[in-house]
Amino acid sequence: MAESIVHDTHSSAKGGHAGAPQKSFFGLLKRPGEGCHPVIDWLTTVDHKKIAIMYGAAALFFLVLGGVEALIIRWQLAGPEREMISARFYNQLFTMHGTTMIFLAVMPLGAAFFNYIMPLQIGARDVAFPRLNAFSLWVFLLGGVLLNLSWFFPGGAPPVGWFAYAPLTSSTYSPGIGTDFWVLSLQVLGISSLAAAFNFIATIINMRAPGLSMMRLPVFTWMTLITSFLIILAFPAITIALVQLMFDRNFGTFFFEAGEGGRPILWQHLFWIFGHPEVYILILPAMGIISEVLPVFARKPLFGYPIIVFSGAVIGVLGFAVWSHHMFTTGLGVIALSAFALLTMLIAIPTGVKIFNWIGTLWGGRIRFDTPMLFAIGFISMFMIGGFTGIMHASVPVDTQQHDTYFVVAHFHYVLIGGSIMALLAGIYYWFPKVSGKQLSERWGKISFWLVLAGFNLAFFPMHFLGMTGMPRRTHTYRADMGWTEWNVWSTVGAFILGLGMAIFVGQIIYTAWKGRRCKADPWDSRTLEWATTSPPQAYNFPRTPIVKTRDQVWADKYDSEEIHLEWGPEEEHGIHMPDRSWYPLFAGIGLFIFALGWVLFKEPVPFIPGFANFLHLQVVGFSLLMLSIYLWALEGPGGYHLHPDKSKDPYA
Amino acid sequence: MSQAHTEPLGKASEHVHPEEQTNTGIPNKKVAMWAFLASDCMFFGTLISTHLIYRKTTGYPDVTHIFDIELTTGSTFILLMSSLFMALAVSAMHKGNLNNARWSLGAVILFGSLFLGAQVYEFHHFVHDLGLTINGSIFGTTFYTLTGTHGIHVLFGIIWLSSWLIYSFFGTMKREHALDIEVAGLYWHFVDIVWIIIFPFVYLIEYV
Amino acid sequence: MSDSNAKFRTLTLLVLLAGSVLLTGCLGPWDQKQSALDPRGPLAQDQYNTFMVTLYVTGFLFVTVGGTLLYTVWRFRSRKTDDPNTIPKQSHGHPVIELGLVLASAAMLVVIAVPTIRGIVYMENMPKDLHDDAIVINVTGLQWWWEFEYPEEGIVTANEMYIPAGRAVHLNLRADDVIHSFWVPKLAGKKDLIPGQENEMWMKADEPGYFYGQCAEFCGDSHAYMLFRVIAVPEEEYRAWIEKYQEGPAIDIADPGAWEPDDAHEELIGKGIDAFRRHCVSCHRVGDQGGLTGPNLSHFGSRTTLAAGWLDNNPENLHRWLAEPERVKPGNLMYYGLQGMTGLKDIEISDEEIEAMVAFLLALE
Incomplete structure (x- = not known):
C-alpha cells in the first residue's frame, strides 16, 4: 500500500468517533490494522470487494462440486437398467446437486456481483453495514460446509430432493441424519441471505452518490434491490416451514403428519411461496447483468430503461402470486387451477418485454462479439427457449402431462443454465478486468462459450423429448423397452461437453488471476460508474465522492458534452474514513454453525467423542459463542481509521 | 424522575462522515430495521396462517376450556403499556434526558417480563394441569409454535433493552445512541403489534 | 475482428447444421410406451391438443423473436469498414413499439388461455355422457x-x-x-x-x-x-376378468391338506403353499387368507409383471425377486419388514423353498 495511512484510530482511547463505544473490550482481540498478515486480513476484512471475491471463489468451488454430481447422475442414466450407483446414492446426488446449485452456486455468485459491483455502481465506499456483510459471507460459507458435511456421517447426504416434500421427510420415512443436515443448513443459508439483503437494501436506498437518482441507477443495481426485497419477503416462508419440519422430526409435532390433523400439502404451499420467488432471485440478477453487458458491446444505451426496470419489479411482485403452478397435480380444484394458470401466463408479458427491449438495444448498434457479448446473446436465446416451455407449463392440461418429467428438467435448466449461468459467465468475463485488473483470454473465452452452448443444448434439448415420451424425473434408472435410451445417451454426451466447457472456464479464471497480464482500467469502453475508478479499485473505491449528472455516466464522460461530465466532491480534509477490520463476524458465524450442528446432532452420538450423545451441549456452546460475538461486535463499534489516497494512482480522478 | 438526576449525554463528535449523510435522510440502521420488520411480518404471517389453516381439523380440542382469557387479556394490556414506555424512552433519549430514558426503559423491561411471566405461567398450566402438549394434538403444535415464537421475540427484546440499560451505567451514552434506542423501539413496537394480531386470531376467535 | 466474425459465422452455421441433423435424425416415432404424444383416450387427447396449441404459439414466437434477434445481431455487427470514431445513435426506446409488443404478446397468451381453461374444466369434471x-x-x-x-x-x-x-x-x-x-x-x-x-x-x-x-x-x-x-x-373380457376375481384364487391356501398333487410339479406347488404360509401370509393375501400390508396375490400368476411393473412376470425374474429383493428394489418393506416387523432380511429361505413358492405363485392364475 503506497498511500500514507493516518492511524488516528477512533476506536481506542483518543475517542470521539460517532456512535462507537471507546473501550477496546478486555483487550482480548485487537482489531487487525493495515499491514496485518494477509490471512488475518482476509479473515477479518470488511471490504465489500474482498468479501465479493471470497463469495465468488466459494461459489465457483460449489459450482464445480454440483457439476461433478450432475455428471455422475448423467453417467448413471447413460443406459437403461444400469447399476453404476445405488438408488439411494442417486437420490442423494440429485438432492445435493439441486440444493448446491441453487443455494451454494448461483445465489452466491449473484451475491458476489452484488457485493463487488453494486457499491461501485452507486459511487459508495462500501455497503451500509460492512461487518454484517462479512457475517453474511461466513455464514454462507459455513452453511455450505454444513450441508456437505452430511456426506461424512452415517447414512450420508439427504435423499429427499431439494424440494423435500413432506411426509417423505418425516422421521418415519427419512430417519437418516442427512435430512437434518439439509434442514439446518438451509436455515443457516437463509440467515446469510437475509442479512445480506437487509444490507443491500439499506445501501441502495441510502448510499447513492449525489445526483444518482433512482431512475439513473444502473439496471444491475436495480435488480440487486428487487432481488433483495424478494429475499426478505420469500425466505421467511421456507424458514418457518423448515422450523416446522424440524419440530416434527425432533419433537414429535404434527405439522405435516396426515394422521394427526396435519397436512403434507401445507409444506408444498410454504415451500413454493418461497420457491417461486426464489426462481426470480436466481434470474433477476442475471437479467441485470445482461442489461449492463448488451449496451456496452452494442455501444448504445439500454432500449426502454424505465420499462426494463418496471418489468423487473412487476416480475418480482407477480412472483409471489404464482406459487401454486408448481402444484397443478395436487388437486387444487378448477378455480385455483384457472387463477394460477392465468397469473402464470401474465408473467410471460414482463419477461417478454425485457427480451424485446434487449433486442431493441442491439438494433442500430455496433455489435462487438467479445466473450461477454457472446454469453449475453447466448443468454437471450437460451432463456427464450426456457421461457417458452414455461408458458407451456402454465397451461394446466399440458402441465399435467409434463409435470415431474424430464420436460420440466429441460425447462428449468434452460432457464438456470441457459439463463442464470450464461449471464453470470457473461458478467464474470465482463467484470473480471474490473476485479483483477487483468483480462481473460478472448480465444479461450470463445472456446469455452461454444463448448458450453453446444454441450448445454445437446444435454438438455433431448430432455424435452424424454419428458413428452413419459420419462419421470428423479428416477435413477428406466426399463430398456421404454424407448428413452438414445436421447439419454445424447444427453450424457452433451453434459460432458458442457462440463469440459465449464472446466476450461474455471481453469482460465484461475490461470488469469495467477498469471494474466494487466489491462487498461476500462477495456470494454463501458458506460457505468464502476469504471470511473482504477481496476482493481483501491480499498476506498473512489478517492473523492463522485457527483453524477446522468445515466451511463462514464459513457457521457467519454462521448458527451462537458456539462454532463462527472464531477468530484471536495477532498476530505481528515482523509477517507475506512471501517476497521473485525474478528467478530467470523466468530459469530462459527457460533451459529456450532449451534446449527447441535440441532443436526440432536440426540445423536457425536463423532470422534465415543459415548457422548448430544442433547443441548453443542447448542449451548454455539449459542454462547454467537451471543458473545454479537455483544463484543456491538461494543467494539464500527471503529475506523483515516486514509489519504495517493492521487497519482487514480488516472480517472 | 426529577430534573436533578439528569445526566448530560456525551457531545456529538466533531465532524460528520459522508456515510452518515443518507439519500433519504433516514439513517441506515433504521432502514435496515424496517427491512427486517417487513421480513418478520412474513415470518409471523406464515405462522399465523399455519395456525388458522389447522383450526378445526382432526384432533382440535374445544379450546375455550383451555384458555384463561382473563389472564391473556391482562397480559395483552401489560404488553401494550410497555409500548407506551418504549415511546417515552425514545423521546427522553432524543431530548437528552438520560435519567428519564433509564426509568422508561426499566418500565418497558419490567412490563415485558410480566408479559413473558404470564406466558410462562400459561404454558406451564396448559402442559401440567391440562395436558396440552406440543406433540399431543395439532392445536398444541401450532399454538405453542406461534405463541412461543412471539415469546422468544419478546425475550430477545428484553435482553436487547436490558443490555442498553446496563450499558448506560457502564458505557458512555451519547446523543447518537438515541438512534439505537429508537431502532430497538421499532422492534419492540412491532412485537407488540404482532401480539395485537395474534390475540384475536388465536384467542378471541375461539369465542366467536 | 473480421477474423472472429468469420469464425462466428462458420460456427453458427455448424451449430445450425448439427441442430437440424439432430432434429431430423432423432425425431420420432413418438409412440413410446409412456408417450404423452400418443394419446389413446379423450382426456389425453385433449391435453395433447392443448400441448400442440402451445407448441404452435411458442414455435411461432420463437421463429419471429429468435429470427429478429439473429437478424439484428447479423445486421448490426461491427465491421472492419466502420469508422472507429463514429458511434451509433444513442436512442433510448420508443413507447409505441413497447406498447404494441406488450399487446401482441398478451394476445398470444389469450390463444393459449382459452383451451387451457376449457381443458381444466374438462379434466376436473367427467363429461355427463360418460357418467x-x-x-x-x-x-x-x-x-x-x-x-x-x-x-x-x-x-x-x-x-x-x-x-x-x-x-x-x-x-x-x-x-x-x-x-x-x-x-x-x-x-x-x-x-x-x-x-x-x-x-x-x-x-x-x-x-x-x-x-x-x-x-x-x-x-x-x-x-x-x-x-x-x-x-x-x-x-366381455372385462366381465370375465371380474368374475374370475370374484370367484377367488385357483388354489385355496386355507387348508393346505386339501391340495392333492398329481405330478412332481404339483408336489412342488404343495411345498410352495407351505412355504408361503410360513413366510408370506402375515403381509400378503391370497383369497381370504393373509395380511393386508403387501400386495394382494390372489391371481398373481395371471399378472404380466412383478415387483410393481418393473420386471416381466416369469419364473427367472420371480426367483430373483424372492431371492434378492433388496437388489431388485432397494428399501422395500418385503425385505426390511414394516416398522419393526420381521422381513426377509431376518429369515433364511432356502433355494428349494423359493423354487416351490415360484411354482405356487405362478399357479395362481
Whole structure:
C-alpha cells in the first residue's frame, strides 16, 4: 500500500468517533490494522470487494462440486437398467446437486456481483453495514460446509430432493441424519441471505452518490434491490416451514403428519411461496447483468430503461402470486387451477418485454462479439427457449402431462443454465478486468462459450423429448423397452461437453488471476460508474465522492458534452474514513454453525467423542459463542481509521 | 424522575462522515430495521396462517376450556403499556434526558417480563394441569409454535433493552445512541403489534 | 475482428447444421410406451391438443423473436469498414413499439388461455355422457407399489388395473405413506396421491390396449421401480376378468391338506403353499387368507409383471425377486419388514423353498 495511512484510530482511547463505544473490550482481540498478515486480513476484512471475491471463489468451488454430481447422475442414466450407483446414492446426488446449485452456486455468485459491483455502481465506499456483510459471507460459507458435511456421517447426504416434500421427510420415512443436515443448513443459508439483503437494501436506498437518482441507477443495481426485497419477503416462508419440519422430526409435532390433523400439502404451499420467488432471485440478477453487458458491446444505451426496470419489479411482485403452478397435480380444484394458470401466463408479458427491449438495444448498434457479448446473446436465446416451455407449463392440461418429467428438467435448466449461468459467465468475463485488473483470454473465452452452448443444448434439448415420451424425473434408472435410451445417451454426451466447457472456464479464471497480464482500467469502453475508478479499485473505491449528472455516466464522460461530465466532491480534509477490520463476524458465524450442528446432532452420538450423545451441549456452546460475538461486535463499534489516497494512482480522478 | 438526576449525554463528535449523510435522510440502521420488520411480518404471517389453516381439523380440542382469557387479556394490556414506555424512552433519549430514558426503559423491561411471566405461567398450566402438549394434538403444535415464537421475540427484546440499560451505567451514552434506542423501539413496537394480531386470531376467535 | 466474425459465422452455421441433423435424425416415432404424444383416450387427447396449441404459439414466437434477434445481431455487427470514431445513435426506446409488443404478446397468451381453461374444466369434471356407465376404482399408492380396489365389484388387486375399453373410469386417489402420483400418459395426465387428502380423477381408453404407467412423484429409494399397467380390454373380457376375481384364487391356501398333487410339479406347488404360509401370509393375501400390508396375490400368476411393473412376470425374474429383493428394489418393506416387523432380511429361505413358492405363485392364475 503506497498511500500514507493516518492511524488516528477512533476506536481506542483518543475517542470521539460517532456512535462507537471507546473501550477496546478486555483487550482480548485487537482489531487487525493495515499491514496485518494477509490471512488475518482476509479473515477479518470488511471490504465489500474482498468479501465479493471470497463469495465468488466459494461459489465457483460449489459450482464445480454440483457439476461433478450432475455428471455422475448423467453417467448413471447413460443406459437403461444400469447399476453404476445405488438408488439411494442417486437420490442423494440429485438432492445435493439441486440444493448446491441453487443455494451454494448461483445465489452466491449473484451475491458476489452484488457485493463487488453494486457499491461501485452507486459511487459508495462500501455497503451500509460492512461487518454484517462479512457475517453474511461466513455464514454462507459455513452453511455450505454444513450441508456437505452430511456426506461424512452415517447414512450420508439427504435423499429427499431439494424440494423435500413432506411426509417423505418425516422421521418415519427419512430417519437418516442427512435430512437434518439439509434442514439446518438451509436455515443457516437463509440467515446469510437475509442479512445480506437487509444490507443491500439499506445501501441502495441510502448510499447513492449525489445526483444518482433512482431512475439513473444502473439496471444491475436495480435488480440487486428487487432481488433483495424478494429475499426478505420469500425466505421467511421456507424458514418457518423448515422450523416446522424440524419440530416434527425432533419433537414429535404434527405439522405435516396426515394422521394427526396435519397436512403434507401445507409444506408444498410454504415451500413454493418461497420457491417461486426464489426462481426470480436466481434470474433477476442475471437479467441485470445482461442489461449492463448488451449496451456496452452494442455501444448504445439500454432500449426502454424505465420499462426494463418496471418489468423487473412487476416480475418480482407477480412472483409471489404464482406459487401454486408448481402444484397443478395436487388437486387444487378448477378455480385455483384457472387463477394460477392465468397469473402464470401474465408473467410471460414482463419477461417478454425485457427480451424485446434487449433486442431493441442491439438494433442500430455496433455489435462487438467479445466473450461477454457472446454469453449475453447466448443468454437471450437460451432463456427464450426456457421461457417458452414455461408458458407451456402454465397451461394446466399440458402441465399435467409434463409435470415431474424430464420436460420440466429441460425447462428449468434452460432457464438456470441457459439463463442464470450464461449471464453470470457473461458478467464474470465482463467484470473480471474490473476485479483483477487483468483480462481473460478472448480465444479461450470463445472456446469455452461454444463448448458450453453446444454441450448445454445437446444435454438438455433431448430432455424435452424424454419428458413428452413419459420419462419421470428423479428416477435413477428406466426399463430398456421404454424407448428413452438414445436421447439419454445424447444427453450424457452433451453434459460432458458442457462440463469440459465449464472446466476450461474455471481453469482460465484461475490461470488469469495467477498469471494474466494487466489491462487498461476500462477495456470494454463501458458506460457505468464502476469504471470511473482504477481496476482493481483501491480499498476506498473512489478517492473523492463522485457527483453524477446522468445515466451511463462514464459513457457521457467519454462521448458527451462537458456539462454532463462527472464531477468530484471536495477532498476530505481528515482523509477517507475506512471501517476497521473485525474478528467478530467470523466468530459469530462459527457460533451459529456450532449451534446449527447441535440441532443436526440432536440426540445423536457425536463423532470422534465415543459415548457422548448430544442433547443441548453443542447448542449451548454455539449459542454462547454467537451471543458473545454479537455483544463484543456491538461494543467494539464500527471503529475506523483515516486514509489519504495517493492521487497519482487514480488516472480517472 | 426529577430534573436533578439528569445526566448530560456525551457531545456529538466533531465532524460528520459522508456515510452518515443518507439519500433519504433516514439513517441506515433504521432502514435496515424496517427491512427486517417487513421480513418478520412474513415470518409471523406464515405462522399465523399455519395456525388458522389447522383450526378445526382432526384432533382440535374445544379450546375455550383451555384458555384463561382473563389472564391473556391482562397480559395483552401489560404488553401494550410497555409500548407506551418504549415511546417515552425514545423521546427522553432524543431530548437528552438520560435519567428519564433509564426509568422508561426499566418500565418497558419490567412490563415485558410480566408479559413473558404470564406466558410462562400459561404454558406451564396448559402442559401440567391440562395436558396440552406440543406433540399431543395439532392445536398444541401450532399454538405453542406461534405463541412461543412471539415469546422468544419478546425475550430477545428484553435482553436487547436490558443490555442498553446496563450499558448506560457502564458505557458512555451519547446523543447518537438515541438512534439505537429508537431502532430497538421499532422492534419492540412491532412485537407488540404482532401480539395485537395474534390475540384475536388465536384467542378471541375461539369465542366467536 | 473480421477474423472472429468469420469464425462466428462458420460456427453458427455448424451449430445450425448439427441442430437440424439432430432434429431430423432423432425425431420420432413418438409412440413410446409412456408417450404423452400418443394419446389413446379423450382426456389425453385433449391435453395433447392443448400441448400442440402451445407448441404452435411458442414455435411461432420463437421463429419471429429468435429470427429478429439473429437478424439484428447479423445486421448490426461491427465491421472492419466502420469508422472507429463514429458511434451509433444513442436512442433510448420508443413507447409505441413497447406498447404494441406488450399487446401482441398478451394476445398470444389469450390463444393459449382459452383451451387451457376449457381443458381444466374438462379434466376436473367427467363429461355427463360418460357418467352412466363409468366404473369406480380406488387407487392407493404405497412405497413402492399400487393397490387397485374395485369397490362395486369387491375386488382388490395390485399393480395391474383392468378397465373396460370405451367406458370411463373414476379413480379415487389415496396414499398411506408418502406422496405418489398416478400417471398413465396415454390415457390422462397425472394426479397426486397425498396422505390425508382425497383426490380424484377420471380417464378413459377408447380402444383395448396395454398401457404403461408410473409413479411421477419422488417417493423414496425405489421411486424408479414404482410402475404399473393399465390393461383396457373389451367389455366381455372385462366381465370375465371380474368374475374370475370374484370367484377367488385357483388354489385355496386355507387348508393346505386339501391340495392333492398329481405330478412332481404339483408336489412342488404343495411345498410352495407351505412355504408361503410360513413366510408370506402375515403381509400378503391370497383369497381370504393373509395380511393386508403387501400386495394382494390372489391371481398373481395371471399378472404380466412383478415387483410393481418393473420386471416381466416369469419364473427367472420371480426367483430373483424372492431371492434378492433388496437388489431388485432397494428399501422395500418385503425385505426390511414394516416398522419393526420381521422381513426377509431376518429369515433364511432356502433355494428349494423359493423354487416351490415360484411354482405356487405362478399357479395362481
